[in-house]
Amino acid sequence: MNDTAPVIDVVNLSKAFGPKVVLSNVNLQVREGESLVVLGGSGTGKTVLLRNIMGLLEPDSGHVAIEGKIVHQLDREGLFEVRKAIGMCFQMAALFDSMTVFENVAFALRRHTGMTEAEIVDRVDECLSMVGMKGTQALKPAELSGGMKRRVGFARAIALKPRILLFDEPTTGLDPVMTDVIGRIILDLKHELGVTSITITHDLKSAFEIADRIALIFRGECIACEPPDAFKQNPNPVVQQFLRGDADGPFLQDPPPPKRALARVVHNPLQLL
Numbered sequence: 001m002n003d004t005a006p007v008i009d010v011v012n013l014s015k016a017f018g019p020k021v022v023l024s025n026v027n028l029q030v031r032e033g034e035s036l037v038v039l040g041g042s043g044t045g046k047t048v049l050l051r052n053i054m055g056l057l058e059p060d061s062g063h064v065a066i067e068g069k070i071v072h073q074l075d076r077e078g079l080f081e082v083r084k085a086i087g088m089c090f091q092m093a094a095l096f097d098s099m100t101v102f103e104n105v106a107f108a109l110r111r112h113t114g115m116t117e118a119e120i121v122d123r124v125d126e127c128l129s130m131v132g133m134k135g136t137q138a139l140k141p142a143e144l145s146g147g148m149k150r151r152v153g154f155a156r157a158i159a160l161k162p163r164i165l166l167f168d169e170p171t172t173g174l175d176p177v178m179t180d181v182i183g184r185i186i187l188d189l190k191h192e193l194g195v196t197s198i199t200i201t202h203d204l205k206s207a208f209e210i211a212d213r214i215a216l217i218f219r220g221e222c223i224a225c226e227p228p229d230a231f232k233q234n235p236n237p238v239v240q241q242f243l244r245g246d247a248d249g250p251f252l253q254d255p256p257p258p259k260r261a262l263a264r265v266v267h268n269p270l271q272l273l
């Protein structure tokens, strides 16, 4: 364990939408060069966590600090600088459909750097090579398979040489072979670029391959965050159920409705609509 300051520091982060508490006092630290995998069921706030890290959502309480800077306290320029350090790989790739692969990867380079066209051509080629997509510059997203789209999304995310990479469910919807390929590319990027990363995934196999530490979010709280071996041995029944993928156990049971909501049903059911 090294003792340098964390690159990503999530401190007592809470976020609700109306009465729905999504994240509750979440604490997570990711150190330089470390790969953190975040597991959790659908709708447990994993994307909300990433959006807080990117400064796309503001916490209700607590904060996220990136390289020591508290994200929600930054002005426009400060936020822009922080976002430049982060490469975001969105769920389902989110490529611009009307643009070619080249234009998708070149987009941020054209916008945010003073690179010449020749330099951009070289950088796009380099990024596509890193994700095994060399020579696909002229294709449109509609001509790509799901796995290829994700890889182009990765190439776009690394174009500006970010120090941090965030992957939001990079393998959801892919077949097991492509899931493996994507996992290996994430590992390659970690080793070649030395980036600090958070990967959100449902895929346990790639989680164990790419993680230095694994966190599990359950009912808005981070209930475990530890190296893969310790995570496997974690006695928490929720962790064990997640590892087994069982339908029985605490993990898939709905939480009891809050008492306040029940009381309101009695007085005025329309308030809940």
Ligand SMILES: Nc1ncnc2c1ncn2[C@@H]1O[C@H](COP(=O)(O)OP(=O)(O)O)[C@@H](O)[C@H]1O
Pocket (backbone or CB within 6 Å): 017, 022, 040, 041, 042, 043, 044, 045, 046, 047, 048, 049
């Ligand atoms: N901008 C928003 N406004 C209202 N509710 C939201 C918003 N973003 C997310 N949510 C809700 O927060 C919960 C967690 O969402 P999300 O982080 O996308 O889940 P997941 O863990 O599947 O990524 C969901 O119930 C979702 O409906």
Ligand SMILES: [Mg+2]
Pocket (backbone or CB within 6 Å): 046, 047, 048, 091, 168, 169
């Ligand atoms: Mg999500």
